[in-house]
Amino acid sequence: MNVEIIMIQNCNVEYLYNEHNTWLKNWLHTKLSCSYQAADLAQDTFVRVLMRRDELNIYQLRKPQAYLRVIAKGLLIDHFRRKDVERTFLEALSALPQPESxxxxxxxxxxxxxxxxxxxxxxxxxxxxxxxxxxxxxxxxxxxxxxxxxxxxxxxxxxxxxxxxxxxxxxx
The missing domain is CATH 1.10.10.10 (Winged helix-like DNA-binding domain superfamily/Winged helix DNA-binding domain)
Structure with a gap:
């Protein structure tokens, strides 16, 4: 197993992005079955990494893909939750009589x-x-x-x- 160690302060998120973006999009695509949503969530994952860069600058990432997967899983949960709320909302709306739409x-x-x-x-x-x-x-x-x-x-x-x-x- 290839153990890649990345120092967040010295490395850049750019390196992390270049090395793992394709893998992350493919992983997300298997969960979402939509390449556009997978690309959006991969991008959101790297935005989160950028936002946490200051917190992480003293840590080493031994397994960057595992780190990215944890962030992406949280975003996936949020995504599915929003979709579930939206579906429930639209079902409730469709049950309303037309004048109350x-x-x-x-x-x-x-x-x-x-x-x-x-x-x-x-x-x-x-x-x-x-x-x-x-x-x-x-x-x-x-x-x-x-x-x-x-x-x-x-x-x-x-x-x-x-x-x-x-x-x-x-x-x-």
Whole structure:
């Protein structure tokens, strides 16, 4: 196995790009089955490397492809999550009666807002997110959530405050 060591401070991201961009695009293409999306996500991966260059300048990369794969996997997860939110949103829109349909511009704004809220909620600790979603999507009462999660209603209220705060921050 070829172990390539790259010093981020001395090497350049340009070298990393030149040596591994084709491999990364091919790897992403196997996950996405779309060369255009693969190229976009590969580019986004290198943008992330550039953004982290200062943090990484003291580290050595023993396996640059593994490092790039970790970053690209995170971007893939975000990509699939956005697609899932978009699909769910469009399904809900298609179920609306025609007079209640929304203009394409309003759809785009609403979809972007939903995606911001989704990302904000994803940053919450799992129990907080679970309680918030049980309340907002399932219509569960605070007492039902407390019983289900084996926590106090006071804790549920705290979780709900955190959830609403995250949503407000996402919309700001």
């Amino acid at each position: 929304i203009s394409p511009e309003a759809q785009k704004i609403l979809l972007e807002t939903i995606q911001h809220i989704d990302c904000a909620l994803d940053r919450l600790p799992t129990p907080v997110r679970k309680a918030f979603l049980l309340s907002q999507l399932e219509g569960a009462t605070y007492q039902e959530i407390a019983d289900l999660m084996n926590i106090s209603t006071r804790t549920v209220k705290r979780y709900m405050q955190k959830g609403f705060s995250q949503c407000l921050l996402a919309l700001a």
